[in-house]
Amino acid sequence: MKISYNWLKQFIKTDWNSERTSELLTDLGLEVESVEKYQSIKGGLEGIVVGHVLTCVQHPNADKLKITTVDLGNGDPVQIVCGASNVAAGQKVPVATIGTKLYDKGGNSFEIKKGKIRGEESHGMICAEDEIGLGDSHEGIMVLDAELKPGTPAAEVFNIENDEVFEIGLTPNRADAMSHWGVARDLRAGMLQQDVHVELITPSVSSYKVEKRTLKIDVNVEDNKLVPRYCGVTISDINVGPSPSWLQNRLKAIGLTPKNNVVDVTNYVLHELGQPLHAFDASKIHGKVIVKNAEEGQKFVTLDDTERTLSKEDIMICDEKGSLCIAGVMGGKNSGVTERTTSIFLESAYFNPVSIRKTAKRHGINSDASFRFERGIDPTIAEYALKRAAILIREVAGGEITSDIVDVYPKKAEDHAVLLNLENVKKLIGQEIPDEEIKNILVSLDIKVNSISKVGLGLTVPAYRVDVTREIDVIEEILRVYGYNNIEFTQKLKATTSHSARSEDYKVQNIIANLLVGNGFNEMMANSLTTPSYVQLSESIHEKNNVLMLNPLSTDLSAMRQSMLFSALEAVSFNINRRNSDLRLFEFGKTYHKQLAGHEEKMHLTLTMTGNRKAESWTSPQAPSDFFLFKGYVLTILERLGIKNITTSALKTDVYSEGLVYEAGASTLVEFGTVKKSVLKHFDIKQEVFFADFKWGAILKHLTNHLKFVEIPKYPEVRRDLALLVDENVAFAKILDLAVKTEKGLLKEVDLFDVYQGKNLPAGKKSYAVSFILQDNTKTLTDSQIDKVMSKLTQTFETELGASLR
DSSP, X not given: OEEEHHHHTTTSOOOOOHHHHHXXXXXXXXXXXXXXXXXXXXXXXXXXXXXXXXXXXXXXTOTTOEEEEEEOSSSOOEEEEEOOTTOOTTOEEEEEOXXXXXXXXXXXXXXXXXXXXXTEEEOSEEOXXXXXXXXXXXXXXXXXXXXXXXXXXXXXHTTXXXXXXXXXXXXXXXXXXXXHHHHHHHHHHHHHHTTOOOOOOOOOOTTOOOOXXXXXXXXXXXXXXXXXXXXXXXXXXXXXXXXXXXXXXXXXXTTOOOOOHHHHHHHHXXXXXXXXEEXXXXXGOOSSEEEXXXXXXXXXXXXXXXXXXXXXXXXXXXOSSSEEEETTTEEBTTTSOOTTOOEEEEEEEEOOHHHXXXXXXXXTOOOHHHHHHTTOOOGGGHHHHHHHHHHHHHHHHOOEEOSOOEEEXXXXXXXXXXXXXXXXXXXXXXXOOXXXXXXXXXXHTTOEEEEEOSXXXXXXXXXXXXXXXXXXXXXXXXXXXXXXXXXXXXXXXXXXXXXXXXXXXXXXXXXXXXXXXXXXXXXXXXXXXXXXXXXXXXXXXXXXXXXEOSSOSOXXXXXXXXXXXXXXXXXXXXHHTTTOOOEEEEEEEEEEXXXXXXXXXXXXXXXXXXXXXXXXXXXXXXXXXXXXXXXXXXXXXXXXXXXXXXXXXXXOXXXXXXXXXXXXXXXXXXXXXXXXXXXXXXXTOOSOEEEEEEEHHHHHHTOOOOOOOOOOOSSOOEEEEEEXXXXXXXXXXXXXXXXXXXXXXXXXXXXXXXXEOSTTSOTTEEEEEEEEEEOOSSSOOOHHHHHHHHHHXXXXXXXXXXXXXX
16 A cells, blocks of 8 residues: 655644654554655656756758757856757756756656767757656747746756655555555554654545535435445536646555546545545436346446456446446446546445455456455545545536435444453553553544543444454554553563474474475475366365355365365476476375365375476486386385385276375375376376375374384395296285295395396286395304295295296
8 A cells, every 4th residue: 555645744744754654654553665756757857957048049050950058047058959949049948957867758767968969069958848747748848937047946946746655564454544544543643652742634624515406316225234325426517637736646656547637536535535436427327326236147347348247246336227336346437437527426435345345356356446445444434535525526627516415324333332451451461551651542543431440441442443343452552552662571581391292293294394305305385275176187076075265266266175186286287387397396285175074174295296307417317207216205204204014005096097005004194196197188287297195194193202223233134136927917015025924034125126027928927026135133144044035935926926936
């Protein structure tokens, strides 16, 4: 939100500089993120002075140029070559002196330098109005008032406005501060706390009067809950045209483009008082104004020339023939003010904030009006703001007020009653604030103290403070005005240590995160909100289990995710589209499910890998990541967590082309595999992607804090290899399981180091090259012991698997 300091000073007379003011506003909770300079004319006409043309003669080498001698007020006339046809001796003209920076229409600067034009020296430039930003004409140089003194800065002649603009990061709860008046209220309270007594100057509406009653437009509000207050008045015989410079400068300073004097006034009052207004061309209103809900599917063209499909929840401003405006959001194309408008119906209303927010989000519109309505404006100033705007419109566009104010306000907004316990103030703030100072702070915030007792205060909070309804809210208000920086703290730091188990969730997550980062993975954090249509990509998740948002930001973010796979694929697609195709990602996150018994959350750890194993280098050829590399990372995590005695089975699901499941007892620990191409196609991914989903709850259940230490063996280990010919459906896990069961004493490790399937092998067979590590912790193994173990293993494989040695 932009706040003009010059505008702010219309409410509070202060000589503070912008830096001091921004510091106080930030302390009050209105954080000033930046302060920018504003000049009504870029450059501020710096370096441009009034010159007196003493002589003007024809240039000897150019028919369209003239040589002038100009007095710049310093007693030393200069020669300037000028190409304007209307330059003449005796004129007072604006002169850009040497070193002056001028700006073109695109805002680009160029410097005036001493030079020669067709052989004649030129020491400056006599300017046209478009060259210094005072207009669009380039027909000739500007001729100034003959009474002006040479050397007078042009900035003094043309009354250039210099301003400073605060960019305030307004939090959503501070609806009361969405205007210059609202910021001024807070600033006054903060200055009073520093013993700087200032008056809050409220714009007067005492000059408001009804000249005639010749154009009355009745108003009918069908639902007072959606439209608690609606005011309107007509103004006739206006002249629509450009706004005066003071009004244009106010709007330009805060980043608004002036439209015409009527629309500019509505925008001015919106940013002045925080009350959105809308002006309708009265000649385009047929009969009375009707405020009602739209018909489902109704078409409506808004001011931005966009046809929108309305919902029955949208509030519309209509007449007896059709719709005029989407209430509180955007006006209609065919009912707005144009240059041909001579009479207007001026609207000032209070709409239900929730309804306006839903409408604005539904149509993707974020207007200044909807920004305020959806946060909750002050319902009590609708009539006051209407009078303020009507007075200004008469001032800048002429005309007469031609009706009484229509004010549909069946149930007046009430102030909030709050009881404040002074002991609670001390407990929550941690420091005792004198009772009298608390009262002064409350009064400075327009909070009335109705009753005083030993226990506390009975308060009335104004209706415009929609965020202050409880005792804790009042205490927060006291603290921010008193000043967070004024709260004392001791030099001692008191802390307690807690003894927690190593298997606490966050500790385990940190251990695994460090492990994965060390292996080249990057942590990602995906949005838990996603599109509900993802359920169509897998039969394992169902639409009935979607947790849907009641008020979604968009249809793409309207459901809580049931699977973390699709969030990961969105990240992969996003990176690949930006030429980052070698990815290793992990995420700790939750999935959300709607069940008959209620809603359910499940914690997961996911791994995603795609692309090449390592970055491209001349020292080693590129090699793509594969399933077995990915499987190694999955096993590394389980080994790091000390989870053993896992069983392996093939994964059968519609999102993986191949995969495995690791289980411990009846619990599934992790499912992983290669994502199907049909799923990848939905995300426009054309390379192989591997994905693992760790069921984090099951992982935590199978952790153990028991550590076992063994002495390093003194005796050597022995390796023996077997080349086993087995059926192609035999997995290595089966060989491992049989080997461990057959020899529990001496067998330490079993590894698969080669797989062959193809030429010279019988059909339906494959060859496994398996290594076996044997070791006795008490003595050196003999050949006979080794041969006995290997013979026993071979016999087991032949019997159980039908294997044979190659």
